[in-house]
Amino acid sequence: MxxxxxxxxxxxxxxxxxxxxxxxxxxxxxxxxxxxxxxxxxxxxxxxxxxxxxxxxxxxxxxxxxxxxxxxxxxxxxxxxxxxxxxxxxxxxxxxxxxxKGISEEQRENFYETLSYIADELEALIDHIEQTNQ
Structure with a gap:
């Protein structure tokens, strides 16, 4: 990468x-x-x-x-x-x-929506862990 x-x-x-x-x-x-x-x-x-x-x-x-x-x-x-x-x-x-190149626009949109959801959930989990540890 x-x-x-x-x-x-x-x-x-x-x-x-x-x-x-x-x-x-x-x-x-x-x-x-x-x-x-x-x-x-x-x-x-x-x-x-x-x-x-x-x-x-x-x-x-x-x-x-x-x-x-x-x-x-x-x-x-x-x-x-x-x-x-x-x-x-x-x-x-x-x-x-x-x-x-082999991925349709719909598949790409679904992927980014899913990835965004996962990122948001991880961010919320991290915030929760940080607040719990204080």
Missing amino acids: NKIKTAGVEQYHLSARHVHCIYVLAQHPEGITVSELARICGEDKAAISRTVNSLIKKEMAFRDCPDGHCYKAPIKLTEQGKTVAERIASKINWVFDHVG
């Missing part, structure tokens, strides 16, 4: 985690915090923070801190980051077209 994630963006020397963060940031052009990004990616906040710092050094993302306070500032993509995000989205579409 990691090879598929990084295919097409090799010249940027990105890891699968970089690619995932760029993809998620592209879904949130208004910007999101490191905490939100970590939650969406299902990754450790410290690991995502390091990844974001790396993306900033690569000039693919920036912290939007107009008042000078960057703590909890939203992370946004730069123009270069947006270009890479477009390549990533194109690759994802290509992969889905190839692996799902």
Whole structure:
């Protein structure tokens, strides 16, 4: 999976985690915090923070801190980051077209509905477990 994630963006020397963060940031052009990004990616906040710092050094993302306070500032993509995000989205579409070519639209919709239901139920279960353990 990691090879598929990084295919097409090799010249940027990105890891699968970089690619995932760029993809998620592209879904949130208004910007999101490191905490939100970590939650969406299902990754450790410290690991995502390091990844974001790396993306900033690569000039693919920036912290939007107009008042000078960057703590909890939203992370946004730069123009270069947006270009890479477009390549990533194109690759994802290509992969889905190839692996799902024998699946009807109805089957695909059913699959995503089922997957969404399972994800929601897992999220509710995790919330319940966390509340019970407090």
